[in-house]
Amino acid sequence: MDISKNYFDDDNPRYRLSDFDYKLPEKLIAQYPLEERDKCRLMVLNRETRDIQHLIFRDIVEFFQPGDCLVLNNTRVFSARLLGKKDKTGAKVEVFLLRNLENGIWEVMVKPARKVRLGNKIIFSDTFYCDIIDNTVSGGRIIEIHCNGDFLEELDKVGKTPLPPYIKREAEEKDKQYYQTVYAKETGAVAAPTAGLHFTEELLEQIRNKGVKIAFLTLHVGLGTFRPVQVDDISRHQMHSEYYKVPEEAAHIINETREQGKDIFAVGTTCVRVLETVADRNGKMRACEGWTDKFIYPPYQFRMVDHLITNFHLPQSTLLMLTSAFAGHEFLMEAYKVAVKEKYRFFSYGDSMLIL
Incomplete structure (x- = not known):
């Protein structure tokens, strides 16, 4: 895909905090995950055609082509x-x-x-x-x-699993398993990279069998991910800082994918922020580690991401702003209205979205 294309709806977009608000019935906030991770619903947004499809997450395999790259955040949540x-x-x-x-x-x-x-x-x-x-x-x-x-x-x-504040119950023993990706490895997060919760070992194997390369990087999600934006002019918001690491192998896989003209699928806003932090002007990655406070909001020109897999995010959140920057604000907010109407499950334990 041509990632240089701008999907913005305005000739001169300047968004305020209220532009990222939407009405969400409380009953649609998922309090528990599904027993089978990959059986959640998947809303597919096509930015070219502006079509919306309703599938099951395990159907995501059909959108990958041989040589594509799936980027995953392997941070591990600890009992904080x-x-x-x-x-x-x-x-x-x-x-x-x-x-x-x-x-x-x-x-x-x-x-x-x-x-x-x-x-x-x-x-x-x-x-x-x-x-x-x-x-x-x-x-x-x-x-x-x-x-x-x-x-x-x-x-x-x-310790107890640090469930998000919108999950209105005490953490249970099984949350230590459910609020963790199956590929979690590097301990350090106080919140899960929830876009990855839907993958199972079997689903990842199916994706590999299609000739897709998987690159693991790390971003330790901090509590600031839940911090509300408190300024109306979103450009004045100061993002929290989080530790990241890009291993040599991941940088090599991602660069090779780019050189071969194949697509990069980023799983979650955390992966997007690392990719966009590290990539140089030519879209090259390098092995490194550090801290990032990168805040992505519309309008933004993405250098590294062709497709985004993400969850449904809180109103007025920085995660929603990043997703809006990728999908196009008007299209994304329309999709959220559809999701509410179709009773999708929202937030960390909720359903998934694929933006093509």
Whole structure:
């Protein structure tokens, strides 16, 4: 596909926050995933013809051609939500792990924040506790974690899956499996790259058998992915920063795909942001790692992505803005109206969209 084509609907598009709003009945927000990942619905948008198709996710295989490349984010969600008690008073405290600063030292959010002070000790289990050692400018805390045994193993025992705020229930044990892609490998995300939740091992094998190459990169999704945009002029929004890594193998596969004139399918907005961050002016990738705060909104000229696989996103969210930049604003918002009418399931545990 010619990715140099602009799919914008306006000669002079300048969008405000309200342009990315839509009405969504609460009952369409998926609270649980389907038992079979690849049985969710798939809405297919064709930017050339402006056609909309309604399929099942496993039908996605038919859209790949030999030599195409599927780009996946292999970040792994860890059990970032900890429920504990102050050692002296027994008062309940929630600690949400945000970022590992160094060995045992973490930046966190705490609730209730006004009652958690420097010097407090929070007990999570007989073998797992933390000390509050500093405050952050954003109202969070810096903690030092103490545990017996392997940190991630202990964390998996005492921590809970950090489900998004629009899932109005407590995390259950099975969420540790469901809120994780089947190819998750690199631990570090506090939110799943949800576009990838629909893939099964069998479906990925079918895609490989068509001669499609799979490239794995990493972007550790941060809590900022749920942070609302608070300025009407969206160009003034400051995106949160997230760690990414592009391995040598992934860069080679993607560059080879480009050189052969084949298409790149990006799974999720996280993959898009990494690809567009790293690619040079000629659309070349290189092996690297770093932090990106790239904010993609209309109008934007994509360099690396031919097709996008994504979920249905929150109104006024940066994820919806990126998707709008790719699909064309008017077409995407029309598609969302259709999705509501056809009772698609929305957000992390919901249905999928393929934009051609």
